[in-house]
Amino acid sequence: MSLKKKGIQTICTHVGEIEDEQFKGAVSPIYLSSSYAFMDVDVKRYPRYFNTPNQEALCKKIAALEETEGALIFGSGMAAVSTTLLAFLNQGDHVVLQKTLYGGTYNLVVEEFAKYGITYTFTDGLDEEAFAKAITEKTKVLYIETPSNPLMTITDMQMVTDVAKKNGIITMIDNTFASPINQNPINFGIDIMIHSATKYMGGHSDICAGAVAASQEHIDKIWNLAKNLGGSLSDMTVWMLERSMKTMALRVNAQNANALALATWLDSLDEIRTVYYPGLPSHPGHELAKRQMSGFGGMVSFELIATIDAAVFMKSLELIKPSMSLAGVESTMLSPTQTSHALLSPEEREIQGIADGLIRFSVGIEDIEDLQQDIIQAIKKVRKAVAVH
Numbered sequence: 001m002s003l004k005k006k007g008i009q010t011i012c013t014h015v016g017e018i019e020d021e022q023f024k025g026a027v028s029p030i031y032l033s034s035s036y037a038f039m040d041v042d043v044k045r046y047p048r049y050f051n052t053p054n055q056e057a058l059c060k061k062i063a064a065l066e067e068t069e070g071a072l073i074f075g076s077g078m079a080a081v082s083t084t085l086l087a088f089l090n091q092g093d094h095v096v097l098q099k100t101l102y103g104g105t106y107n108l109v110v111e112e113f114a115k116y117g118i119t120y121t122f123t124d125g126l127d128e129e130a131f132a133k134a135i136t137e138k139t140k141v142l143y144i145e146t147p148s149n150p151l152m153t154i155t156d157m158q159m160v161t162d163v164a165k166k167n168g169i170i171t172m173i174d175n176t177f178a179s180p181i182n183q184n185p186i187n188f189g190i191d192i193m194i195h196s197a198t199k200y201m202g203g204h205s206d207i208c209a210g211a212v213a214a215s216q217e218h219i220d221k222i223w224n225l226a227k228n229l230g231g232s233l234s235d236m237t238v239w240m241l242e243r244s245m246k247t248m249a250l251r252v253n254a255q256n257a258n259a260l261a262l263a264t265w266l267d268s269l270d271e272i273r274t275v276y277y278p279g280l281p282s283h284p285g286h287e288l289a290k291r292q293m294s295g296f297g298g299m300v301s302f303e304l305i306a307t308i309d310a311a312v313f314m315k316s317l318e319l320i321k322p323s324m325s326l327a328g329v330e331s332t333m334l335s336p337t338q339t340s341h342a343l344l345s346p347e348e349r350e351i352q353g354i355a356d357g358l359i360r361f362s363v364g365i366e367d368i369e370d371l372q373q374d375i376i377q378a379i380k381k382v383r384k385a386v387a388v389h
């Protein structure tokens, strides 16, 4: 297929597919070999070299979606995060990370970096001053995530790259929540895009994978470490991920539409105190999100009023499932206080704006009336439980 840029649906469906020259099948053949001939060939293929036929093909699709020269696929989102950060950080280097980050990334930094002699600073805010003052002479990487979990805070990507470029620093983004369908950070000068492909790229809650997209020069540098750390993805799963990504734009667009409609509806209910969704004009990041996102995503958080117990509400749902993960075609919810942020003290949760009544809602592709109905019946059940006691 020519390299001329295609529409997003066409990229999802076709870019990177392996032609079945033997049988003319409609989908990419799957090559499970872990052993390839070494003599008389240019490429030394091996799964841990990230260059089997299926790995290479899927990387082309991911690169096309993020509008970069290259990409790599990993065995998990954290394999992509850790390999990419460590590829650009040496002993004595410093990294600046935005203050609200995926928990696994936070743990990687605070639990592992000291032993490599890498120092770090988490910003105390998301504005220009917060980033600028965190930078030292030793800073090599600036790492952000937008929208971020669980309040869907929006970071100004152009501001971040302006600050970084002034100081000759590489910029990285965890683009998982937006997905390449809603946001292409390269257009704002971000150097390296990282994904948990477990989320929107997989989209069916049956794949654990990661991806990174960047210029070929950066990809080569990440590859040098990746082949040593060994976080490659099996070709069986690579093939499943290729199949999943054919419908990524369809799925994410449906999730965007459902999430916007549900956020607006939730905002109108007396039982909901606040709704956090970048698509709502009331969200502090709304104007920024309009500038840098083409859709507002499928993640919505909302806070129940104090008289509705979040744990009882969660247990009362019938259609919407409780889940730690997100981004599947099925709608799921979690209570950050009970799960992802359970280890923080109540004071620390309050500082971060995470109330006990907060629910994170990963909006799926179901009919919106059925999702509304489920939320309404759960609220009614909680009300009844309170009345009985």
Ligand SMILES: *Cc1c(COP(=O)(O)O)cnc(C)c1O
Binding pocket: 076, 077, 078, 079, 102, 104, 145, 174, 176, 177, 195, 196, 197, 198, 199, 208, 209, 210
């Ligand atoms: C899930 C997630 C990760 C980690 O991905 P895994 O596939 O679980 O390793 C990283 N960043 C974000 C924003 C995530 O949601």
